[in-house]
Amino acid sequence: MNHFYPSWFLCNPPSAFLQRFNSFSRSPFSCRHHEANGWSWWRLGALSLVFLLAGCSGTFSHYGGVDRSLKAGNPDKAVTLIQEAEDDYGPKNRLLYLMDEGMALHLAGRFDESNTVLEEAYLLVEELYTTRLRDQASAILINETQLPFEGEPFEHVLINVIMGLNYALLQNWNEALVEARRIDHRLNVLSDRVEGDAYKEDPFARYLTGVLYEIAGDVNNAYVAYRKAEAIYDEAQAWSKVPLPDGLKTDLIRVAGTLHLSEDLEEYQAKYPEMVAEAALPYDADMAQLIVVSYYGRSPQKEDLFIDVPISLDALALVALAKSVGGQSTRSNRGGEALIYGIHGQIARVALPRLVPQRTKIAYSTIQLTDGTTTFDARSQRVYDIGAVAEKNLDDEYASLVLRAVARTAMKMAAAEGIGIGARSAVHKNSQDWVGLVAVILARILVLITEEADIRSWRTLPGEIQLTRLWIPAGSYNLLVNVLDGQGRVIGLPNTEQLDLRRGEVRFLLRQYSE
Amino acid sequence: MLPLPRLIKSCAVIVPCLCLLLLGGCGKEKKVTRVDPGVVTDFSGRWNDTDSKLVAEAMMKEMIRQPWVENFSSQHNRVPTVIVGTILNKSHEHINVVTFITDLEREMTNSQRVLFVASKSDREEIRQERQEQAVHAREDTQKRPGQELGADFMMKGTISTIVDESDGVKGIYYQVDLDLINLETNVKSWYGQKKIKKVVERKRLLF
Numbered sequence: 001m002n003h004f005y006p007s008w009f010l011c012n013p014p015s016a017f018l019q020r021f022n023s024f025s026r027s028p029f030s031c032r033h034h035e036a037n038g039w040s041w042w043r044l045g046a047l048s049l050v051f052l053l054a055g056c057s058g059t060f061s062h063y064g065g066v067d068r069s070l071k072a073g074n075p076d077k078a079v080t081l082i083q084e085a086e087d088d089y090g091p092k093n094r095l096l097y098l099m100d101e102g103m104a105l106h107l108a109g110r111f112d113e114s115n116t117v118l119e120e121a122y123l124l125v126e127e128l129y130t131t132r133l134r135d136q137a138s139a140i141l142i143n144e145t146q147l148p149f150e151g152e153p154f155e156h157v158l159i160n161v162i163m164g165l166n167y168a169l170l171q172n173w174n175e176a177l178v179e180a181r182r183i184d185h186r187l188n189v190l191s192d193r194v195e196g197d198a199y200k201e202d203p204f205a206r207y208l209t210g211v212l213y214e215i216a217g218d219v220n221n222a223y224v225a226y227r228k229a230e231a232i233y234d235e236a237q238a239w240s241k242v243p244l245p246d247g248l249k250t251d252l253i254r255v256a257g258t259l260h261l262s263e264d265l266e267e268y269q270a271k272y273p274e275m276v277a278e279a280a281l282p283y284d285a286d287m288a289q290l291i292v293v294s295y296y297g298r299s300p301q302k303e304d305l306f307i308d309v310p311i312s313l314d315a316l317a318l319v320a321l322a323k324s325v326g327g328q329s330t331r332s333n334r335g336g337e338a339l340i341y342g343i344h345g346q347i348a349r350v351a352l353p354r355l356v357p358q359r360t361k362i363a364y365s366t367i368q369l370t371d372g373t374t375t376f377d378a379r380s381q382r383v384y385d386i387g388a389v390a391e392k393n394l395d396d397e398y399a400s401l402v403l404r405a406v407a408r409t410a411m412k413m414a415a416a417e418g419i420g421i422g423a424r425s426a427v428h429k430n431s432q433d434w435v436g437l438v439a440v441i442l443a444r445i446l447v448l449i450t451e452e453a454d455i456r457s458w459r460t461l462p463g464e465i466q467l468t469r470l471w472i473p474a475g476s477y478n479l480l481v482n483v484l485d486g487q488g489r490v491i492g493l494p495n496t497e498q499l500d501l502r503r504g505e506v507r508f509l510l511r512q513y514s515e
Numbered sequence: 516m517l518p519l520p521r522l523i524k525s526c527a528v529i530v531p532c533l534c535l536l537l538l539g540g541c542g543k544e545k546k547v548t549r550v551d552p553g554v555v556t557d558f559s560g561r562w563n564d565t566d567s568k569l570v571a572e573a574m575m576k577e578m579i580r581q582p583w584v585e586n587f588s589s590q591h592n593r594v595p596t597v598i599v600g601t602i603l604n605k606s607h608e609h610i611n612v613v614t615f616i617t618d619l620e621r622e623m624t625n626s627q628r629v630l631f632v633a634s635k636s637d638r639e640e641i642r643q644e645r646q647e648q649a650v651h652a653r654e655d656t657q658k659r660p661g662q663e664l665g666a667d668f669m670m671k672g673t674i675s676t677i678v679d680e681s682d683g684v685k686g687i688y689y690q691v692d693l694d695l696i697n698l699e700t701n702v703k704s705w706y707g708q709k710k711i712k713k714v715v716e717r718k719r720l721l722f
Binding site: 126131182192193 | 603604605606607676678680681682683717718720721722
């Protein structure tokens with residue numbers, strides 16, 4: 001823990017502090033009677049100080065390399081970097097480690113390994129339902145990063161989504177259905193628990209379960225899932241920022257027809273007339289089905305939003321000066337600010353997380369399959385905006401985050417004042433003034449330095465997911481994938497692959513672009 | 516609102532108490548103990564080796580007690596031959612169905628009331644071995660082809676779950692259904708069902 005101590009403090013401790021601390025170390029419970037009051041303050045303060053010092057969280061510096069590897073199309077390198085950083089994550093961030101590793105393995109096409117890792121993550125989420133009082137105490141005393149990383153509700157759902165996709169990519173439909181059932185269960189539990197308009201349903205997760213059920217031949221459950229997905233896409237459009245995908249409209253018409261639900265079929269045909277022709281295409285067992293899952297961009301990152309609260313006019317002036325000189329507060333410049341604010345003493349700091357979107361210039365991709373004589377064309381459709389869903393999840397808990405951050409800051413600031421009083425009463429009268437002052441300034445600086453937001457998030461996720469689903473006759477095809485920007489301009493080189501599709505085969509393909 | 520000195524004093528009490536709470540959590544986190552494989556262990560509430568073993572044992576005992584065994588034996592003057600087909604996992608867990616099938620096969624074989632023949636994948640390996648014997652083994656030790664015992668019945672089944680959960684309490688209801696289908700007539704000769712219900716409670720807060 002020593003690396004967290006300011007070096008000047010270790011090298012030049014105030015002599016009175018050192019003298020008292022040595023004495024305290026030798027005989028912590030045998031202080032002289034006339035100093036009893038001072039010693040109790042001193043001991044309480046010192047104990048608090050030790051824990052405050054442990055407050056700075058890890059930096060996860062490997063993420064830069066991971067991002068670069070993913071952008072360069074080298075997910076295997078990203079896997080290695082994450083695995084090498086396992087110790088940096090530590091036990092508190094075990095879930096985050098598993099999620100990062102599982103996703104990187106998924107992107108690297110190592111689907112079995114990804115499932116092994118994500119299964120551990122899935123089980124860990126259940127265990128993390130139980131919180132420990134000591135972790136909560138740390139969070140109140142220091143900051144939210146002291147809590148074990150539990151992940152957001154949408155991240156829990158995505159663990160099963162990625163596992164479901166892994167099994168689908170392995171064409172292991174039976175196990176993919178296990179994930180479909182888990183998604184269904186998780187969302188049902190969430191719906192029961194969450195009140196109001198908070199995140200409790202996931203349009204893409206519901207849609208994916210429908211696709212998996214249909215592939216496995218469970219058309220009834222597929223229809224139920226498609227209908228739910230349709231309702232959620234409509235209801236959640238304000239925050240999910242994804243309109244009802246055309247593919248889902250086609251699926252609804254097709255499956256209603258398969259189940260001979262004539263009333264529903266008529267209703268959907270009337271509701272989505274533009275998709276009727278598409279839904280009438282042959283979908284028999286002789287056809288092969290190709291589903292291309294495309295990941296674009298990177299998921300949004302969380303950053304600290306430091307709010308400095310001056311409680312006097314001159315404190316306000318100091319904050320204004322600090323901002324004009326140093327700019328926006330960040331983790332890198334907070335040390336200097338903490339020093340100035342700590343000396344002043346009338347500025348409190350609250351840290352909250354905020355999301356920084358990672359914009360992508362990719363708008364969609366086109367897919368072309370050619371067997372020499374016939375060409376099939378399709379265009380990907382946006383089915384999930386992870387950035388928007390992350391934003392929604394953060395919004396849902398913001399009120400509680402603010403409340404906890406304000407309470408924590410108030411408690412820490414008051415504790416710092418207590419340390420000053422304790423130090424003052426613990427030393428000889430001649431030294432009281434300066435020892436008390438040094439102690440309180442030191443404590444305030446530590447309070448300010450240790451205040452940071454919980455900015456942990458599943459950063460190996462993509463920014464958005466798009467799907468392309470098409471039925472084609474069995475045969476050998478040359479697959480050509482182009483990614484395009486909003487103006488329809490091709491970005492980068494096309495991706496080509498030779499595909500051999502058997503009769504009745506369903507093939508999932510994964511494409512990832514971190515541009 | 517508390518005056519500042521009182522607030523400071525309150526915090527000076529609360530903060531060290533919280534510190535003591537932090538210290539309270541220290542201790543040994545991992546311990547390994549060797550236990551008898553027969554000991555029932557339920558840690559997570561998920562499907563485990565004990566469930567697999569107990570369900571297979573109970574269902575096979577029930578299966579061989581039913582009249583279809585006697586009926587077949589009296590009709591054909593031999594014990595019925597059974598093969599295990601697909602046991603489909605329709606649950607919320609990635610259950611290793613292979614271990615459950617092995618448990619079924621073991622119970623069936625040990626009962627001596629039915630003959631149990633090797634599964635499709637096992638048969639492929641054995642046929643390969645016979646082909647190799649025909650070329651490489653001494654003639655008097657070669658095993659002849661075409662002598663396999665055809666199964667009379669195929670056992671198929673499913674493992675399903677219904678999960679209900681609220682506020683840290685989770686109820687898991689497992690249902691194992693097994694069918695014995697006559698391979699000649701497609702008649703279902705036996706239908707067995709075994710249910711297990713588990714309740715897993717998780718505390719929201721621990722010291």
